[in-house]
Amino acid sequence: MxxxxxxxxxxxxxxxxxxxxxxxxxxxxxxxxxxxxxxxxxxxxxxxxxxxxxxxxxxxxxxxxxxxxxxxxxxxxxxxxxxxxxxxxxxxxxxxxxxxxxxxxxxxxxxxxxxxxxxxxxxxxxxxxxxxxxxxxxxxxxxxxxxxxxxxxxxxxxxxxxxxxxxxxxxxxxxxxxxxxxxxxxxxxxxxxxxxxGNYPVRRLRLLAKALQTLELTPDGKIAWLMVDQKMLNHTNTTLEDVDGVINQIRSIDTVEVAIMATANAPGQSKIGMRSKDHVDVGKICAEFGGGGHARAAGCLIDKSCKMALKAVIEVTKKYLVYDD
The missing domain is CATH 3.90.1640.10 (inorganic pyrophosphatase (n-terminal core))
Structure with missing residues (x-):
């Protein structure tokens, strides 16, 4: 059966x-x-x-x-x-x-x-x-x-x-x-x-504007990341619910293979979201931090500030990245 x-x-x-x-x-x-x-x-x-x-x-x-x-x-x-x-x-x-x-x-x-x-x-x-x-x-x-x-x-x-x-x-x-x-x-x-x-409050767009100001890329442009800390959430009167989808804004960059986003989840804890296009299994990367998901979309929680969590994830991501000749 x-x-x-x-x-x-x-x-x-x-x-x-x-x-x-x-x-x-x-x-x-x-x-x-x-x-x-x-x-x-x-x-x-x-x-x-x-x-x-x-x-x-x-x-x-x-x-x-x-x-x-x-x-x-x-x-x-x-x-x-x-x-x-x-x-x-x-x-x-x-x-x-x-x-x-x-x-x-x-x-x-x-x-x-x-x-x-x-x-x-x-x-x-x-x-x-x-x-x-x-x-x-x-x-x-x-x-x-x-x-x-x-x-x-x-x-x-x-x-x-x-x-x-x-x-x-x-x-x-x-x-x-x-x-x-x-x-x-x-x-x-x-x-x-x-x-x-397609039905977002204006505060969500204000949060997106602040998040995009933190955007950074590796020199080759293949990894992009940004963050949303508690100060941004407080200033725009937003919550974690309003962060959903922000990561897709940076995955669409033409050179980017992996997009990473860190969000303040709790004091001393960050929520990491990852997306990839073709070559990198971000589910495996997040599994190294106790999370998981799929090859092209995954996430995890890391007991560090957004900046420190991003630093750790970026270092691991570089090991997984497939560079074209």
Missing amino acids: DIYRKILDLIDQHSSFAISAHIHPDGDSIGSQLAVYSFLTDLDKHVRIFNTDPIPPNYHFLPFYDKIEQPGTLDGYSPEILIVLDASTLVRIGNRLSKALVPKQVTINIDHHASADRFGDYNLVEIDVSSTCEIIYKLIQRSGTTIGQERATALYTGIMFDTGCFQYSNSTSQVHHIAANLIDQGIEVDKIYRDVY
Whole structure:
């Protein structure tokens, strides 16, 4: 029996579920959670979603986003089954949730990261797909349940996010077929794009302007980096949510192979985001710092200031960089 069938049988056999995903939620983690929530509730299951961090405002258009709770409401809740989505390790859902959200029966782990641990009792991990939303699409299809407009909106959002709006190399022919099927459910692709990427407050642009002032490149122009420290966040009245996407501004520089961004995450801690174009596996670089991700997009947390964290990551990146003759 394949893993899809096993998971669907578990769903049939149980009635209470909790869903969670990685800290700092993004389009794929949010979309996959909401699609699974909708799928399970249509099967008359009792379902709750718990995330460590709040959902960014640009995802508030998604159906059921307001069903996502934070750890403070857990209050000893223990479902029969815990479904963890888009998290390469259990602790990626947050320290508190990873310890307190304990199922009575089993944990189901569904992920697509190359660095994924098989921490679940059942692990549906496919590293050759675009996103966790792609896996959830296939799971729902296998169940015989209609995708429907609400679930299609959530799934398309996640796939769009993790493929960089279908720009990345993970935008396979299968991904485009799935996207077409989701569009056929009646979703508004132009509205989804605008809500996620085209509806920013002016403070975000002011933060971008300050971040770009820190831009630096190696002499050959192949590595570019910038930073957002706490002073910038305070001055522009922004949060970590407003940093999303800034790194793409420097990856687009013609000479750049690797883009790196450091953001003040907590006192003495920096959040590193990395993107690459063709040659460098940034997932491996971030793994050296306890993080992970994909070959072309990855991240990690480093217990150093932004400047010191950047210095450490840049030195490691130089070792991975492939220089053309």
